[in-house]
């Protein structure tokens with residue numbers, strides 16, 4: 001895979017603001033039951049299907065990643081952002097093809113967010129590009145990256161099964177796919193009226209798994225378009241559907257529009273692990289989900305196409321997923 005990188009997100013137009021978002025409990029998936037071969041797995045697959053179809057998000061319990069691995073990854077993230085400006089500056093670049101990129105410009109959708117983005121799989125190929133400061137960053141983040149990928153692969157197989165495609169549908173393509181870590185830092189909200197760290201967007205890949213240090217994630221209810229404040233109990237992982245899973249599912253599952261609010265009492269870090277197919281692998285609407293009533297609704301595309309995409313006059317300033325949707329009138 002080439003060293004190209006690194007935007008994992010596609011813009012969506014800002015929705016009409018509604019008041020303070022309601023705290024909402026997300027559907028819960030018991031990961032340990034996905035390891036079983038009896039009816040328990042099938043019951044969880046049905047829960048995955050309902051969650052993906054209705055809201056596009058769920059939270060995972062009993063995933064087997066220890067509290068200390070999660071805490072060490074968050075502390076590595078925190079320590080990176082606290083490291084001297086000079087050591088972070090080495091990763092600043094307007095070139096999105098860099099294997100590691102740091103940005104604190106607060107431009108575009110980054111209302112008040114600094115981030116470090118880097119690939120994580122295969123780890124041995126990418127870890128040499130990761131920050132050396134703090135000295136424990138590579139070991140702590142590397143361990144989390146490996147463990148979260150194990151969870152992600154199992155969840156993606158479960159999601160394929162929930163679509164009726166069978167968990168082996170994509171063969172080895174998931175195993176060969178990309179993993180991109182977006183490590184985010186937000187200041188505490190101190191100025192009245194400045195409440196948003198990251199503006200509304202959807203993520204590019206199949207799924208994103210999010211580990212935050214405190215609340216702040218908000219997702220839009222796909223039916224009512226009302227913002228919901230995500231409640232994430234300690235030790236759980238938040239999972240949401242990305243653009244390419246919407247395309248593969250031919251619209252059965254929808255990408256999740258989300259944003260990050262600033263916390264009133266704490267600065268915040270979050271680690272978003274984004275999983276999808278390999279850089280040049282095209283994602284197509286599954287033939288099995290296409291028939292006379294459900295024609296193909298998406299153009300095929302790859303991660304490379306996403307990196308090459310930028311909203312413009314030509315694309316009518318559409319978001320990436322909108323640019324893939326086949327307009328019935330076209």
Ligand SMILES: O=C(O)CCC(=O)C(=O)O
Pocket residue numbers: 009182184198203210212216217218258259260269270272
């Ligand atoms: O920090 C969060 O809660 C959201 C981060 C996010 O959406 C992203 O990195 O794409």
Ligand SMILES: [Fe+2]
Pocket residue numbers: 009201202203208258272
């Ligand atoms: Fe995101």
